[in-house]
Amino acid sequence: MSLYTFPTRPPYPIITCCVSPSPSLAPTIPSPPPSILPPTTTATAVPLLTCALQCPHFQSCSGCTHEFNLHRPIIVEEATDFFKSLGVSDFTFDSCRLWGWRCRAKLAVRGSIDNPLIGLYQEGTHNVVDIPQCKAHHPNINAAVEILRQGIRELNIEPYNEDQGTGDLRYIQMAVTTYNTALPAAERYRNGRVQVALVWNSRNEKSSNSDKLNALAKFLWRNGGPRSNLYLIHSVWANFQTSTNNIIFGNRWRHLLGERDFWEHVGGIDMSLDPSSFGQANTRAFDNLLRKLHKYVPYAASVADLYAGAGVIGLSLAATKKCRSVKCIEINKESRPSFEKTVDRLPNSILGSISWHNADTSIDPLSWLVGSDVIVVDPPRKGLDTSLIDALRTISSQKVKPSLKSSSSNIKEEKRPWVLREREHAKEASVQVGRETISADARSLPETLIYISCGWESFKEDCKSLLTSKSWHLEKAHGFNFFPGTQSIEVLAVFKRNLKKKKTGKKKKKQA
CATH class of the missing domain: 3.40.50.150 (Vaccinia Virus protein VP39)
Structure with missing residues (x-):
């Protein structure tokens, strides 16, 4: 992909x-x-x-x-x-x-602990361009990315190195849900919440770097969850991938924190989407x-x-x-x-x-x-x-x-x-x-x-x-x-x- x-x-x-x-x-x-x-x-x-x-x-x-x-x-x-x-x-x-x-974005995580690059590949290369002010993204995607960037630095999360196959975090998927019946319809898009999927460079949740994964998930929830000053994180998921090809996701998913079910209202119905399912951006x-x-x-x-x-x-x-x-x-x-x-x-x-x-x-x-x-x-x-x-x-x-x-x-x-x-x-x-x-x-x-x-x-x-x-x-x-x-x-x-x-x-x- x-x-x-x-x-x-x-x-x-x-x-x-x-x-x-x-x-x-x-x-x-x-x-x-x-x-x-x-x-x-x-x-x-x-x-x-x-x-x-x-x-x-x-x-x-x-x-x-x-x-x-x-x-x-x-x-x-x-x-x-x-x-x-x-x-x-x-x-x-x-x-x-x-x-x-854009309410759904897949972004690569490269660079270093001190200077993580979170964004898209430069045209024709695998050099990642950092896009913190992307004008396509729903603003809460950009806000969630900044919380993630802070967590990478504070918790020493190592961005993925493609040449060596090393590092902790390979990609992220950010998906915004605007489904919130507690708000007036006119305010729901503005206040959309972000489901964060962390593509982790390990086979499963029992790997040696699993402590870092759980720490990063808790950091996101603490700084963007319901008890934070800025409630914008809907949930945190992990996907485990060790392949060296260009496929972003592995086959193993795990729900870590927040709401398990992700809902959106389109075409007159309430639609459920797991992070592994295709969804329109x-x-x-x-x-x-x-x-x-x-x-x-x-x-x-x-x-x-x-x-x-x-x-x-x-x-x-x-x-x-x-x-x-x-x-x-x-x-x-x-x-x-x-x-x-x-x-x-x-x-x-x-x-x-x-x-x-x-x-x-x-x-x-x-x-x-x-x-x-x-x-x-x-x-x-x-x-x-x-x-x-x-x-x-x-x-x-x-x-x-x-x-x-x-x-x-x-x-x-x-x-x-x-x-x-x-x-x-x-x-x-x-x-x-x-x-x-x-x-x-x-x-x-x-x-x-x-x-x-x-x-x-x-x-x-x-x-x-x-x-x-x-x-x-x-x-x-x-x-x-x-x-x-x-x-x-x-x-x-x-x-x-x-x-x-x-x-x-x-x-x-x-x-x-």
Whole structure:
């Protein structure tokens, strides 16, 4: 996992920019204040000159790639033209916070005890750039990093040395939760609390340097916990990693102090996320995307959520659209506990079938598509797996006969041993909530595909591949400013399947 994360600036109101031919027509607002995030959530347009990064680390840090016009990266123009060429002329682009948007950060810890460097790698190197005033981070991430820096110095915690494989602390993950029902909604973002995960250079908690780990955790809790003057630490976790490769986390996690469960409210539901689970860095922008996505899913639909992670998208749809069934498919088994905790908080009024499956989407993808009205895909930056693309491209040619069997059965009897093994594993590792849906349409084919993409180049290739198959057409497209200060945008694209026209069966009358 790379540490090229995307920073930007700490305070400001939510903005909404709809793409138009003349982006310069925007009202003016004052420049952002230096550090504290205001509670406002009012939608406002932003002028070009006031949307500057103003970050002291820009020249050396690899996180941000441009300083100006954060509300409208250059790639938006390309996206507008791309979608227009495909018949979608009403592409929109929405921004939330331009500074202080990052609620999840993975940072390397290098340097020395007296001068610890906590930040990102310099472009093209493994030299860490210290970023104490990062303008992308939620301000409480920066504050928690400073407490950590103080603890490293006072407790003689040795930063990791990559060349020698020595040291105590390799990386940290900081994740902010704004879930706090004790505060008014307008104050929750400003007062977010930080879950700190310490990636420790040892095999487990019984290693020789475990005393240092516990001392550092207690230092963080004493100086940032509920009894401190500045209560900003939610919890402290440890991850144990001794590998010499670029993978940040090891497989062993341990909860040390604070609250065990980490909650956030997005897409109309309370979401649980363990530190080992994938979580979106820009919480506010992700919430906006989910609410937009809801508009394209019919009430009581059957949904398959592929690359589902902890199932946030699928569960959000289950709660807000009262789906008949929701299947979440995810390859990372560590996401299961978070899924189960989130399900436990769903409203009792949900009567549909909900399931989570630990499976590889690339193996026998058609088995996950059959029986669903809507397919939601949220792949990694590389895009969709080739086998899934192929299944979607040829879906209109599949011969599907009505059946009362479960939707997990395939079009024809499966005999390939590796596919059968994957199915058996997915079944054993699955979670079923409510009764499994068995109906006459259990072998129907999806008519809507919703593609959420964080990789623009891979999305363009996948999009062209889907459209050239003639099985799908593009109906809507929206962009979201998930990473201000970069040339990355999040795309929500809605495809509809091209259905064959049914023959009327009427015969022409013979002329006398």
